[in-house]
Amino acid sequence: MTVRKTTVLVLDCAEPERLAEFYAGLLGGTARLGRDPDYVEVAGQDGVFLAVHRDHGYAPPTWPRPEDSQQAHLRILVEPGDMDEAEREAVRLGARPIVTRDNGGPRDERTYADPAGHSFALAARP
Numbered sequence: 001m002t003v004r005k006t007t008v009l010v011l012d013c014a015e016p017e018r019l020a021e022f023y024a025g026l027l028g029g030t031a032r033l034g035r036d037p038d039y040v041e042v043a044g045q046d047g048v049f050l051a052v053h054r055d056h057g058y059a060p061p062t063w064p065r066p067e068d069s070q071q072a073h074l075r076i077l078v079e080p081g082d083m084d085e086a087e088r089e090a091v092r093l094g095a096r097p098i099v100t101r102d103n104g105g106p107r108d109e110r111t112y113a114d115p116a117g118h119s120f121a122l123a124a125r126p
């Protein structure tokens with residue numbers, strides 16, 4: 001029997017409260033601080049979306065770099081007709097566009113950096 005588990009993607013950053021508020025706004029959730037002031041969860045009606053953790057020596061990733069792979073990123077699925085609005089919302093909240101060309105239809109994917117420099121993509125829901 002497999003033990004029931006829950007997974008949470010945790011992003012390192014210098015200012016966890018600020019980054020948690022960014023993702024709470026982007027994902028329609030709330031940022032909630034627990035007992036550890038260096039760890040903030042972003043939760044919605046269905047549970048925790050992700051968490052952010054203070055790294056006192058944090059250096060933002062740079063992407064794309066030809067010598068390194070992206071390693072990991074968030075892929076946020078959006079209805080195809082809502083891509084432009086989702087892009088405006090992300091930028092209004094503090095995202096920095098990286099690759100935002102409209103690929104059209106079901107293959108539309110646009111890449112951004114969050115306020116701490118992590119890459120994430122808005123992608124048309126298949």
